[in-house]
Amino acid sequence: MITSGLVAAAGMLFLLFKFGVRKVINYDIFFDIVITAVLMIALAGTFSGMMAALFGGLVVSVVLFIMKRTMRHQKLELIKTKKFPYRRWMWVEQ
Numbered sequence: 326m327i328t329s330g331l332v333a334a335a336g337m338l339f340l341l342f343k344f345g346v347r348k349v350i351n352y353d354i355f356f357d358i359v360i361t362a363v364l365m366i367a368l369a370g371t372f373s374g375m376m377a378a379l380f381g382g383l384v385v386s387v388v389l390f391i392m393k394r395t396m397r398h399q400k401l402e403l404i405k406t407k408k409f410p411y412r413r414w415m416w417v418e419q
Contacts, residue, residue: 326373330380333364337385348416351398353389360385 337360341349349356361382368374368381399416406413 326377327380329368329373330377331384333368333377334381334384334388337364337381338388345399346392347397347399347418348401350389350393350396351400351419353393357382357386357389 341356341360361378364378364381365375368378397418399418401414402417403412404415404417405411
């Protein structure tokens with residue numbers, strides 16, 4: 326149960342890393358809820374599957390929390406520019 330939770334959490338974290346870690350960790354609560362819900366839906370059916378999903382969600386939550394506290398992160402903001410269209414969405418480092 327713990328091993329399958331760790332494997333599921335590692336798989337979800339690797340998918341998050343493909344998006345770009347510094348962009349993802351700014352929205353850690355959203356991704357934590359989504360990943361936990363996806364794991365619960367994917368592993369539903371047995372008690373051990375649900376425990377593995379909750380353990381995987383816990384691991385993802387702890388990893389994202391530690392990464393947010395220790396790494397620099399980027400936030401998506403609307404920036405004014407001098408060229409048309411005068412406003413643009415850009416990733417700004419925090």
